[in-house]
Amino acid sequence: MTAPDHMLSELLIVACSEVFRNNGEIVATGIGPIPRVAAGLAKTTHSPELLMTDGEAYLVEEPVPIGPRGYDDRKPSGYLPFSRYFDSAVWTGRRHALVSPIQIDRFGQMNLSYVGGTFDKPKVQMLGARGFPGNTIHHINSMFVPAHSTRIFVPGEVQSVSSVGYNPARRLKGADFSGVDLRFIVTDLCVMDFGGPDHAIRLVSLHDGVTLDQVREATGFDLLVDGTPPVTPAPTEEQLAIIARLDPHNIRATVLKGNPPGKRS
Amino acid sequence: MTTLDKRTTAEAVVGRLRDGMTIGIGGWGPRRKPMALVRALLRSDVKDLTVVAYGGPEVGMLLAAGKVRKLIYGFVSLDAIPLEPYFRKAREAGGLEVLELDEGMLQWGLKAAALRLPFLPTRVGLGTDVFDQGGFRTVTSPYDDGEVLLAMPAVPLDLALIHVHRADRMGNIQALGPDTYYDEWFAKAAKEVVVSAEEVVDRLDLSHPEDARANIVERCFVQHVVEARHGAHPTSMPPAYGWDMPALKAYVASAGEADGWARYRTDMIGPDEAHYLAQAGGDAIAELPLPIF
Secondary structure (H helix, E strand, O other): OOOOOOEHHHHHHHHHHHOOOOOOOOEEEEOOHHHHHHHHHHHHOOOOOOEOEOOOOEEEOOOOOOOOOOOOOOOEEEEOOHHHHHHHHHOOOOEEEEEOOOEEOOOOOEEOOEEEEOOOOEEEEOOOOOOHHHHHHHOEEEEEEOOOOOOOEOOOOOOOOOOOOOOHHHOOOOOOOOOOEEEEEEEOOEEEEOOOHHHOOEEEEEOOOOOHHHHHHOOOOOOEOOOOOOEOOOOOHHHHHHHHHHOOOOHHHHOOOOOOEOOOO | OOOOOOEEOHHHHHHOOOOOOEEEEOOEOOEOOOHHHHHHHHOOOOOOEEEEEEEOHHHHHHHHOOOEEEEEEEEEOEOOEOOOHHHHHHHHHOOOEEEEOOHHHHHHHHHHHHOOOOEEEEOOOOOOHHHHHOOOEEEEOOOOOOOEEEEEEOOOEEEEEEEEEEEEOOOOEEOOOOOOOOHHHHHHHEEEEEEEEEEEEOOHHHHOHHHHHHOOOOHHHOOEEEEOOOOOOOOEEOOOEOOOHHHHHHHHHHOOOOOHHHHHHHHHHOOOHHHHHHHHOHHHHHHOOOOOO
8 A cells, every 4th residue: 555645754753653652551751743743643543551741730641732722622631740750750660751862872872961062161052961861761762863964873972971871881880770771763864773782773764765875874873784674664544644633733844854755765 | 916927028038148048949940930039139139149940041040140159950941942041151151060960860859958868869860971070979778789879969958939829928828830840849958938929818728728739838848928929920820820932032032132131130120020020011911821832
Protein backbone atom coordinates (compact mmCIF):
# COMPACT_ATOMS: atom_id res chain seq x y z
CA MET A 1 0.00 0.00 0.00
CA THR A 2 1.33 3.44 -0.88
CA ALA A 3 1.61 5.84 2.00
CA PRO A 4 -0.68 8.88 1.79
CA ASP A 5 0.86 12.26 1.08
CA HIS A 6 2.43 13.60 4.24
CA MET A 7 4.93 16.14 5.47
CA LEU A 8 8.28 15.27 7.06
CA SER A 9 7.03 16.69 10.36
CA GLU A 10 4.27 14.08 10.33
CA LEU A 11 6.67 11.26 9.53
CA LEU A 12 8.81 12.43 12.48
CA ILE A 13 5.79 12.50 14.78
CA VAL A 14 5.08 8.87 13.88
CA ALA A 15 8.75 7.90 14.34
CA CYS A 16 8.84 9.71 17.70
CA SER A 17 5.62 8.04 18.82
CA GLU A 18 7.30 4.66 18.36
CA VAL A 19 9.84 5.43 21.08
CA PHE A 20 7.03 5.15 23.64
CA ARG A 21 5.92 1.65 22.54
CA ASN A 22 5.96 -1.07 25.21
CA ASN A 23 7.04 1.33 27.96
CA GLY A 24 4.27 0.28 30.35
CA GLU A 25 2.45 2.62 32.73
CA ILE A 26 4.93 5.49 32.77
CA VAL A 27 4.58 9.21 32.17
CA ALA A 28 5.30 10.04 28.53
CA THR A 29 6.76 13.52 28.20
CA GLY A 30 7.51 15.08 24.84
CA ILE A 31 9.18 18.50 25.02
CA GLY A 32 8.39 20.64 21.97
CA PRO A 33 5.56 20.35 19.42
CA ILE A 34 6.69 17.23 17.51
CA PRO A 35 7.65 15.16 20.61
CA ARG A 36 4.50 16.24 22.41
CA VAL A 37 2.14 15.36 19.56
CA ALA A 38 4.12 12.10 19.21
CA ALA A 39 3.45 11.18 22.84
CA GLY A 40 -0.24 11.92 22.28
CA LEU A 41 -0.27 9.78 19.15
CA ALA A 42 1.40 6.90 21.01
CA LYS A 43 -1.21 7.07 23.78
CA THR A 44 -4.08 7.36 21.30
CA THR A 45 -2.92 4.37 19.23
CA HIS A 46 -0.54 1.64 20.37
CA SER A 47 0.08 2.53 24.04
CA PRO A 48 -3.10 3.64 25.85
CA GLU A 49 -1.49 2.68 29.18
CA LEU A 50 0.82 5.72 29.05
CA LEU A 51 0.29 8.49 31.60
CA MET A 52 0.31 12.02 30.29
CA THR A 53 -0.27 15.52 31.60
CA ASP A 54 -2.10 18.47 30.09
CA GLY A 55 1.23 20.30 30.10
CA GLU A 56 0.37 21.80 33.46
CA ALA A 57 -0.63 19.94 36.61
CA TYR A 58 -3.26 17.38 35.65
CA LEU A 59 -3.06 13.87 34.22
CA VAL A 60 -5.32 13.29 31.23
CA GLU A 61 -6.47 10.18 29.37
CA GLU A 62 -7.35 12.14 26.22
CA PRO A 63 -4.21 14.00 25.11
CA VAL A 64 -4.92 17.74 24.95
CA PRO A 65 -4.34 19.38 21.56
CA ILE A 66 -1.36 21.73 21.36
CA GLY A 67 -1.80 25.44 20.69
CA PRO A 68 -4.73 27.72 21.51
CA ARG A 69 -7.82 26.01 22.96
CA GLY A 70 -10.27 26.56 25.77
CA TYR A 71 -8.46 26.67 29.10
CA ASP A 72 -10.77 24.13 30.69
CA ASP A 73 -11.04 21.74 27.74
CA ARG A 74 -9.02 19.11 29.56
CA LYS A 75 -10.70 16.35 31.51
CA PRO A 76 -8.36 15.47 34.35
CA SER A 77 -8.05 11.84 35.43
CA GLY A 78 -5.35 12.52 37.96
CA TYR A 79 -2.99 15.09 39.38
CA LEU A 80 0.74 15.49 38.85
CA PRO A 81 1.87 18.99 39.87
CA PHE A 82 5.54 19.96 39.97
CA SER A 83 5.55 19.33 43.70
CA ARG A 84 4.97 15.63 43.00
CA TYR A 85 6.85 15.31 39.74
CA PHE A 86 10.23 14.26 41.08
CA ASP A 87 8.70 12.08 43.79
CA SER A 88 6.16 10.33 41.56
CA ALA A 89 7.66 10.22 38.08
CA VAL A 90 11.32 11.14 37.79
CA TRP A 91 13.13 9.63 40.76
CA THR A 92 10.91 6.54 40.76
CA GLY A 93 11.85 5.79 37.15
CA ARG A 94 8.26 6.05 35.92
CA ARG A 95 8.85 8.41 33.02
CA HIS A 96 10.18 8.56 29.48
CA ALA A 97 11.24 12.01 28.29
CA LEU A 98 11.77 12.86 24.63
CA VAL A 99 13.99 15.93 24.59
CA SER A 100 16.01 18.13 22.22
CA PRO A 101 19.49 18.97 23.52
CA ILE A 102 21.90 21.38 21.82
CA GLN A 103 24.69 18.76 21.54
CA ILE A 104 24.89 14.94 21.65
CA ASP A 105 28.06 12.85 21.68
CA ARG A 106 28.83 9.23 20.83
CA PHE A 107 28.17 8.22 24.45
CA GLY A 108 24.68 9.67 24.35
CA GLN A 109 25.71 12.48 26.70
CA MET A 110 23.63 15.60 26.07
CA ASN A 111 24.41 19.28 26.51
CA LEU A 112 21.62 21.72 27.26
CA SER A 113 23.68 24.21 29.24
CA TYR A 114 25.91 26.52 27.15
CA VAL A 115 28.20 26.64 24.11
CA GLY A 116 31.57 28.35 23.78
CA GLY A 117 33.66 29.85 26.55
CA THR A 118 33.67 28.21 29.96
CA PHE A 119 31.09 27.44 32.60
CA ASP A 120 32.21 30.55 34.50
CA LYS A 121 31.94 32.71 31.40
CA PRO A 122 29.87 31.01 28.71
CA LYS A 123 29.94 32.49 25.23
CA VAL A 124 26.27 31.59 24.78
CA GLN A 125 24.24 30.67 27.82
CA MET A 126 21.47 28.26 26.89
CA LEU A 127 18.96 26.64 29.23
CA GLY A 128 21.35 25.13 31.79
CA ALA A 129 21.28 21.49 32.89
CA ARG A 130 17.62 21.79 34.00
CA GLY A 131 16.29 18.30 34.80
CA PHE A 132 18.72 16.37 32.63
CA PRO A 133 21.00 14.99 35.40
CA GLY A 134 18.07 13.54 37.32
CA ASN A 135 16.10 12.38 34.30
CA THR A 136 18.95 10.40 32.79
CA ILE A 137 20.08 8.59 35.93
CA HIS A 138 16.52 7.64 36.86
CA HIS A 139 14.34 7.01 33.81
CA ILE A 140 14.15 6.31 30.08
CA ASN A 141 15.16 9.08 27.70
CA SER A 142 15.07 9.57 23.94
CA MET A 143 16.10 12.50 21.78
CA PHE A 144 14.57 14.46 18.93
CA VAL A 145 16.88 16.43 16.64
CA PRO A 146 15.09 18.58 14.03
CA ALA A 147 18.27 19.48 12.10
CA HIS A 148 20.78 16.61 12.03
CA SER A 149 24.30 18.09 11.74
CA THR A 150 27.82 17.84 13.11
CA ARG A 151 27.04 20.89 15.24
CA ILE A 152 24.67 18.75 17.26
CA PHE A 153 26.29 15.31 16.86
CA VAL A 154 29.73 16.46 17.93
CA PRO A 155 33.06 14.67 17.72
CA GLY A 156 34.56 13.96 21.15
CA GLU A 157 32.48 14.88 24.19
CA VAL A 158 29.75 17.49 24.37
CA GLN A 159 31.04 20.75 25.81
CA SER A 160 29.05 20.49 29.02
CA VAL A 161 27.69 17.14 30.12
CA SER A 162 24.16 17.94 31.27
CA SER A 163 22.98 14.34 31.22
CA VAL A 164 24.35 10.91 32.01
CA GLY A 165 25.26 8.77 29.04
CA TYR A 166 27.34 5.66 28.53
CA ASN A 167 30.83 7.19 28.85
CA PRO A 168 32.84 4.72 30.98
CA ALA A 169 35.23 7.51 32.02
CA ARG A 170 32.34 9.23 33.83
CA ARG A 171 31.16 6.19 35.73
CA LEU A 172 32.08 7.07 39.27
CA LYS A 173 33.24 3.92 41.09
CA GLY A 174 30.69 2.53 43.51
CA ALA A 175 27.81 4.62 42.15
CA ASP A 176 24.69 3.05 40.64
CA PHE A 177 24.17 3.90 36.99
CA SER A 178 21.75 1.02 36.35
CA GLY A 179 18.92 3.50 35.80
CA VAL A 180 20.54 4.95 32.68
CA ASP A 181 18.36 3.88 29.76
CA LEU A 182 18.77 5.77 26.49
CA ARG A 183 16.47 4.46 23.79
CA PHE A 184 16.19 6.29 20.48
CA ILE A 185 17.37 9.36 18.60
CA VAL A 186 14.92 10.58 15.95
CA THR A 187 16.30 13.20 13.54
CA ASP A 188 15.13 14.81 10.32
CA LEU A 189 17.32 12.27 8.47
CA CYS A 190 17.04 8.98 10.34
CA VAL A 191 16.27 6.99 13.46
CA MET A 192 19.10 5.70 15.66
CA ASP A 193 19.33 3.69 18.86
CA PHE A 194 21.98 2.64 21.37
CA GLY A 195 22.07 -1.00 20.28
CA GLY A 196 25.75 -1.29 19.34
CA PRO A 197 28.53 -2.80 21.49
CA ASP A 198 28.82 -0.87 24.78
CA HIS A 199 25.67 1.05 23.80
CA ALA A 200 27.25 2.51 20.67
CA ILE A 201 24.87 4.58 18.57
CA ARG A 202 23.46 2.55 15.68
CA LEU A 203 21.38 3.42 12.65
CA VAL A 204 17.87 1.96 12.81
CA SER A 205 16.27 3.41 9.66
CA LEU A 206 16.70 6.12 7.04
CA HIS A 207 13.85 8.45 6.16
CA ASP A 208 12.49 8.22 2.63
CA GLY A 209 15.01 9.69 0.15
CA VAL A 210 17.89 10.05 2.65
CA THR A 211 21.20 8.28 1.92
CA LEU A 212 23.59 6.71 4.37
CA ASP A 213 26.34 9.07 3.20
CA GLN A 214 24.16 12.06 4.04
CA VAL A 215 23.75 10.80 7.59
CA ARG A 216 27.44 9.97 8.01
CA GLU A 217 28.46 13.44 6.78
CA ALA A 218 26.10 15.09 9.24
CA THR A 219 27.32 13.02 12.21
CA GLY A 220 30.54 13.97 14.03
CA PHE A 221 31.32 10.43 15.18
CA ASP A 222 31.32 6.93 13.71
CA LEU A 223 27.85 5.55 13.30
CA LEU A 224 27.27 1.82 13.47
CA VAL A 225 25.30 0.39 10.55
CA ASP A 226 24.13 -3.25 10.36
CA GLY A 227 23.48 -4.30 6.76
CA THR A 228 21.13 -2.23 4.63
CA PRO A 229 19.03 0.06 6.80
CA PRO A 230 15.26 0.00 6.20
CA VAL A 231 13.18 3.06 5.35
CA THR A 232 11.41 4.72 8.29
CA PRO A 233 7.70 3.86 8.09
CA ALA A 234 5.48 6.61 6.68
CA PRO A 235 2.32 7.73 8.49
CA THR A 236 -0.96 5.96 7.78
CA GLU A 237 -4.24 7.77 7.07
CA GLU A 238 -5.39 6.99 10.60
CA GLN A 239 -2.21 8.42 12.11
CA LEU A 240 -2.46 11.56 9.98
CA ALA A 241 -6.02 12.11 11.15
CA ILE A 242 -5.01 11.80 14.81
CA ILE A 243 -2.04 14.13 14.28
CA ALA A 244 -4.35 16.73 12.71
CA ARG A 245 -6.64 16.46 15.75
CA LEU A 246 -3.77 16.78 18.25
CA ASP A 247 -2.28 19.75 16.36
CA PRO A 248 -5.30 21.60 14.96
CA HIS A 249 -3.34 24.81 14.27
CA ASN A 250 -0.64 22.98 12.27
CA ILE A 251 2.13 24.11 14.57
CA ARG A 252 4.09 21.09 13.32
CA ALA A 253 4.55 22.87 9.98
CA THR A 254 6.71 25.50 11.68
CA VAL A 255 9.25 23.14 13.27
CA LEU A 256 11.34 22.17 10.23
CA LYS A 257 12.85 24.76 7.91
CA GLY A 258 10.69 25.06 4.77
CA ASN A 259 8.22 22.40 6.02
CA PRO A 260 9.49 19.71 3.59
CA PRO A 261 7.38 16.79 2.38
CA GLY A 262 7.92 13.33 3.84
CA LYS A 263 9.04 11.86 0.52
CA ARG A 264 12.27 13.58 -0.39
CA SER A 265 13.47 11.45 -3.33
CA MET B 1 -6.94 39.77 74.21
CA THR B 2 -3.89 40.04 72.03
CA THR B 3 -4.26 38.18 68.79
CA LEU B 4 -1.75 37.19 66.18
CA ASP B 5 -1.38 39.94 63.65
CA LYS B 6 1.38 39.45 61.09
CA ARG B 7 0.17 42.10 58.67
CA THR B 8 2.79 44.53 57.44
CA THR B 9 3.91 46.27 54.27
CA ALA B 10 6.47 45.26 51.64
CA GLU B 11 8.50 48.37 52.50
CA ALA B 12 8.56 47.51 56.19
CA VAL B 13 9.71 43.99 55.48
CA VAL B 14 12.40 45.09 53.04
CA GLY B 15 13.54 47.71 55.52
CA ARG B 16 14.52 44.94 57.92
CA LEU B 17 16.72 43.11 55.42
CA ARG B 18 20.51 43.09 55.59
CA ASP B 19 23.08 42.94 52.83
CA GLY B 20 24.37 39.45 52.13
CA MET B 21 21.21 37.58 53.07
CA THR B 22 20.13 34.38 51.35
CA ILE B 23 16.65 34.85 49.91
CA GLY B 24 14.54 32.07 48.40
CA ILE B 25 11.83 33.06 45.96
CA GLY B 26 8.80 30.83 45.42
CA GLY B 27 6.90 30.22 42.19
CA TRP B 28 8.27 28.62 39.06
CA GLY B 29 9.69 30.48 36.04
CA PRO B 30 7.07 33.06 35.05
CA ARG B 31 4.43 31.50 37.33
CA ARG B 32 3.12 32.85 40.65
CA LYS B 33 6.22 34.85 41.51
CA PRO B 34 6.07 37.27 44.47
CA MET B 35 6.81 40.17 42.13
CA ALA B 36 5.44 42.94 44.34
CA LEU B 37 7.89 41.88 47.06
CA VAL B 38 10.67 41.58 44.47
CA ARG B 39 9.91 45.08 43.23
CA ALA B 40 10.13 46.35 46.81
CA LEU B 41 13.58 44.70 46.96
CA LEU B 42 14.52 46.37 43.68
CA ARG B 43 13.56 49.77 45.14
CA SER B 44 15.64 49.18 48.27
CA ASP B 45 19.36 49.57 48.98
CA VAL B 46 19.85 45.95 49.98
CA LYS B 47 22.63 44.19 48.04
CA ASP B 48 25.04 41.22 47.88
CA LEU B 49 22.15 38.79 48.06
CA THR B 50 22.30 35.07 47.51
CA VAL B 51 19.16 34.33 45.53
CA VAL B 52 17.66 30.83 45.40
CA ALA B 53 14.92 30.10 42.86
CA TYR B 54 13.29 28.17 40.11
CA GLY B 55 13.93 31.42 38.39
CA GLY B 56 11.83 33.61 36.17
CA PRO B 57 11.85 37.37 35.53
CA GLU B 58 12.56 38.14 39.20
CA VAL B 59 16.03 36.63 38.85
CA GLY B 60 16.78 38.61 35.69
CA MET B 61 15.59 41.82 37.36
CA LEU B 62 17.59 41.30 40.54
CA LEU B 63 20.68 40.53 38.44
CA ALA B 64 20.13 43.58 36.24
CA ALA B 65 19.79 45.74 39.34
CA GLY B 66 23.11 44.47 40.70
CA LYS B 67 21.53 42.98 43.83
CA VAL B 68 22.91 39.46 43.45
CA ARG B 69 26.25 38.18 44.67
CA LYS B 70 25.42 34.50 44.20
CA LEU B 71 22.67 32.69 42.38
CA ILE B 72 21.46 29.18 43.23
CA TYR B 73 18.98 27.94 40.65
CA GLY B 74 17.24 24.94 39.16
CA PHE B 75 16.75 27.02 36.03
CA VAL B 76 16.06 30.59 34.95
CA SER B 77 13.46 30.84 32.19
CA LEU B 78 10.37 32.72 31.08
CA ASP B 79 8.84 29.46 29.82
CA ALA B 80 7.13 30.58 26.58
CA ILE B 81 10.25 32.72 26.16
CA PRO B 82 12.81 30.03 27.02
CA LEU B 83 15.89 32.19 27.64
CA GLU B 84 15.83 34.91 30.33
CA PRO B 85 17.74 37.81 28.76
CA TYR B 86 19.26 39.46 31.84
CA PHE B 87 20.27 36.09 33.27
CA ARG B 88 22.03 35.33 29.97
CA LYS B 89 23.76 38.70 30.02
CA ALA B 90 24.99 38.17 33.55
CA ARG B 91 26.25 34.64 32.80
CA GLU B 92 27.92 35.68 29.56
CA ALA B 93 29.61 38.65 31.23
CA GLY B 94 31.29 36.22 33.65
CA GLY B 95 32.05 36.79 37.31
CA LEU B 96 28.62 35.83 38.62
CA GLU B 97 28.93 33.23 41.34
CA VAL B 98 26.43 30.45 40.60
CA LEU B 99 25.37 27.05 41.81
CA GLU B 100 23.60 25.47 38.86
CA LEU B 101 21.47 22.59 40.05
CA ASP B 102 19.27 19.97 38.51
CA GLU B 103 15.67 20.96 39.29
CA GLY B 104 15.25 17.95 41.56
CA MET B 105 18.52 18.65 43.37
CA LEU B 106 17.26 22.08 44.39
CA GLN B 107 14.11 20.49 45.77
CA TRP B 108 16.35 18.06 47.69
CA GLY B 109 18.53 20.86 49.07
CA LEU B 110 15.46 22.76 50.28
CA LYS B 111 14.04 19.60 51.86
CA ALA B 112 17.34 18.94 53.64
CA ALA B 113 17.27 22.47 55.06
CA ALA B 114 13.62 22.10 56.03
CA LEU B 115 14.32 18.84 57.84
CA ARG B 116 17.37 20.37 59.51
CA LEU B 117 19.76 17.89 57.91
CA PRO B 118 23.21 18.77 56.52
CA PHE B 119 22.54 16.91 53.26
CA LEU B 120 20.34 14.34 51.59
CA PRO B 121 21.75 11.56 49.40
CA THR B 122 20.85 11.25 45.74
CA ARG B 123 22.10 9.80 42.48
CA VAL B 124 21.20 13.00 40.68
CA GLY B 125 24.21 14.90 39.38
CA LEU B 126 26.53 11.89 39.30
CA GLY B 127 28.17 11.40 35.90
CA THR B 128 27.50 14.99 34.78
CA ASP B 129 29.39 18.29 34.81
CA VAL B 130 26.94 19.60 37.41
CA PHE B 131 28.92 17.53 39.93
CA ASP B 132 32.26 19.31 39.44
CA GLN B 133 30.78 22.73 38.71
CA GLY B 134 28.92 22.58 42.02
CA GLY B 135 31.87 21.26 44.02
CA PHE B 136 29.72 18.41 45.30
CA ARG B 137 30.99 15.56 47.46
CA THR B 138 29.87 11.98 47.73
CA VAL B 139 28.75 9.85 50.63
CA THR B 140 28.91 6.06 50.87
CA SER B 141 25.91 4.13 52.08
CA PRO B 142 26.75 2.63 55.50
CA TYR B 143 24.63 -0.43 54.69
CA ASP B 144 25.67 -3.57 52.82
CA ASP B 145 24.98 -2.06 49.40
CA GLY B 146 27.85 0.41 49.92
CA GLU B 147 26.48 2.66 47.18
CA VAL B 148 28.29 5.91 46.46
CA LEU B 149 25.83 8.81 46.31
CA LEU B 150 26.00 12.53 45.84
CA ALA B 151 25.51 14.37 49.12
CA MET B 152 23.22 17.25 48.22
CA PRO B 153 23.95 19.96 50.80
CA ALA B 154 21.05 21.69 52.50
CA VAL B 155 20.09 25.05 51.00
CA PRO B 156 19.01 27.00 54.08
CA LEU B 157 17.40 30.39 53.53
CA ASP B 158 17.39 33.49 55.68
CA LEU B 159 14.15 34.55 54.07
CA ALA B 160 11.58 33.13 51.67
CA LEU B 161 9.22 35.24 49.57
CA ILE B 162 5.94 33.68 48.42
CA HIS B 163 2.84 35.01 46.72
CA VAL B 164 -0.60 33.43 47.24
CA HIS B 165 -4.26 34.20 46.64
CA ARG B 166 -5.40 34.69 50.20
CA ALA B 167 -3.91 35.13 53.61
CA ASP B 168 -5.22 36.14 56.98
CA ARG B 169 -3.70 38.23 59.72
CA MET B 170 -2.48 35.12 61.53
CA GLY B 171 -0.45 33.88 58.56
CA ASN B 172 -2.80 31.22 57.28
CA ILE B 173 -2.56 31.13 53.52
CA GLN B 174 -4.43 29.65 50.54
CA ALA B 175 -2.93 29.12 47.09
CA LEU B 176 -5.77 28.27 44.75
CA GLY B 177 -4.03 27.50 41.46
CA PRO B 178 -3.55 24.05 39.98
CA ASP B 179 0.08 23.93 41.11
CA THR B 180 1.81 25.15 44.24
CA TYR B 181 5.33 24.46 42.85
CA TYR B 182 7.90 24.16 45.67
CA ASP B 183 6.65 27.02 47.83
CA GLU B 184 6.07 24.71 50.77
CA TRP B 185 9.75 23.76 50.80
CA PHE B 186 11.00 27.30 50.30
CA ALA B 187 8.93 28.24 53.34
CA LYS B 188 10.18 25.39 55.52
CA ALA B 189 13.81 25.92 54.47
CA ALA B 190 13.69 29.56 55.60
CA LYS B 191 14.22 31.21 58.98
CA GLU B 192 11.57 33.78 58.09
CA VAL B 193 8.83 33.82 55.49
CA VAL B 194 7.12 36.78 53.90
CA VAL B 195 3.86 35.99 52.16
CA SER B 196 2.19 38.47 49.89
CA ALA B 197 -1.41 37.80 48.97
CA GLU B 198 -3.90 39.07 46.46
CA GLU B 199 -6.31 39.47 49.36
CA VAL B 200 -5.74 39.58 53.11
CA VAL B 201 -8.68 38.80 55.40
CA ASP B 202 -9.10 38.73 59.13
CA ARG B 203 -9.62 34.97 59.52
CA LEU B 204 -9.66 32.44 56.71
CA ASP B 205 -11.39 29.89 58.95
CA LEU B 206 -14.37 32.22 59.14
CA SER B 207 -14.43 33.60 55.60
CA HIS B 208 -13.07 30.79 53.37
CA PRO B 209 -13.15 27.46 55.23
CA GLU B 210 -14.12 25.58 52.05
CA ASP B 211 -10.66 26.26 50.60
CA ALA B 212 -8.66 24.94 53.54
CA ARG B 213 -7.01 22.32 51.32
CA ALA B 214 -5.35 25.18 49.45
CA ASN B 215 -3.33 25.90 52.60
CA ILE B 216 0.16 24.97 51.39
CA VAL B 217 2.11 25.59 54.56
CA GLU B 218 1.16 25.89 58.20
CA ARG B 219 1.04 29.39 59.68
CA CYS B 220 3.96 28.70 62.04
CA PHE B 221 6.14 29.06 58.94
CA VAL B 222 4.73 32.49 58.05
CA GLN B 223 6.01 35.56 59.88
CA HIS B 224 4.90 38.46 57.67
CA VAL B 225 1.75 39.00 55.62
CA VAL B 226 1.59 41.69 52.97
CA GLU B 227 -1.47 42.55 50.90
CA ALA B 228 -0.48 42.91 47.24
CA ARG B 229 -3.29 42.85 44.73
CA HIS B 230 -1.95 41.78 41.30
CA GLY B 231 1.26 41.08 43.17
CA ALA B 232 2.42 38.36 40.77
CA HIS B 233 2.24 40.52 37.65
CA PRO B 234 3.72 40.06 35.03
CA THR B 235 3.87 36.36 36.02
CA SER B 236 0.81 34.13 36.10
CA MET B 237 -1.55 33.73 39.05
CA PRO B 238 -4.09 31.07 38.04
CA PRO B 239 -7.02 31.02 38.46
CA ALA B 240 -6.99 34.79 39.09
CA TYR B 241 -5.03 35.96 36.03
CA GLY B 242 -2.56 34.71 33.45
CA TRP B 243 0.93 35.93 32.72
CA ASP B 244 1.17 39.18 30.78
CA MET B 245 2.97 38.15 27.61
CA PRO B 246 3.15 41.66 26.09
CA ALA B 247 4.62 42.93 29.38
CA LEU B 248 7.14 40.07 29.48
CA LYS B 249 8.07 40.73 25.84
CA ALA B 250 8.58 44.42 26.59
CA TYR B 251 10.80 43.45 29.53
CA VAL B 252 12.78 41.09 27.30
CA ALA B 253 13.12 43.78 24.63
CA SER B 254 14.58 46.19 27.19
CA ALA B 255 17.58 43.87 27.57
CA GLY B 256 18.46 44.60 23.95
CA GLU B 257 18.64 48.37 24.50
CA ALA B 258 21.76 50.24 25.62
CA ASP B 259 20.17 51.54 28.83
CA GLY B 260 17.27 49.14 28.75
CA TRP B 261 17.34 48.16 32.39
CA ALA B 262 17.68 51.75 33.63
CA ARG B 263 14.67 52.68 31.52
CA TYR B 264 12.63 49.68 32.72
CA ARG B 265 13.59 50.45 36.32
CA THR B 266 12.52 54.08 36.04
CA ASP B 267 9.47 53.75 33.80
CA MET B 268 7.97 50.49 35.03
CA ILE B 269 9.22 49.65 38.53
CA GLY B 270 9.19 53.31 39.50
CA PRO B 271 9.06 54.72 43.03
CA ASP B 272 6.28 52.52 44.42
CA GLU B 273 3.83 49.74 43.66
CA ALA B 274 1.00 52.14 42.84
CA HIS B 275 3.18 53.50 40.05
CA TYR B 276 3.96 50.00 38.79
CA LEU B 277 0.34 48.87 38.77
CA ALA B 278 -0.75 52.00 36.95
CA GLN B 279 1.90 51.33 34.28
CA ALA B 280 0.98 47.65 34.13
CA GLY B 281 -2.68 48.28 33.40
CA GLY B 282 -4.25 48.36 36.85
CA ASP B 283 -7.41 46.32 37.14
CA ALA B 284 -7.05 45.12 33.54
CA ILE B 285 -4.54 42.67 35.06
CA ALA B 286 -7.49 40.74 36.47
CA GLU B 287 -8.63 40.05 32.90
CA LEU B 288 -5.33 38.61 31.62
CA PRO B 289 -6.14 35.23 30.05
CA LEU B 290 -4.68 32.09 31.59
CA PRO B 291 -1.88 30.54 29.51
CA ILE B 292 -2.61 27.36 27.58
CA PHE B 293 0.09 24.69 27.89
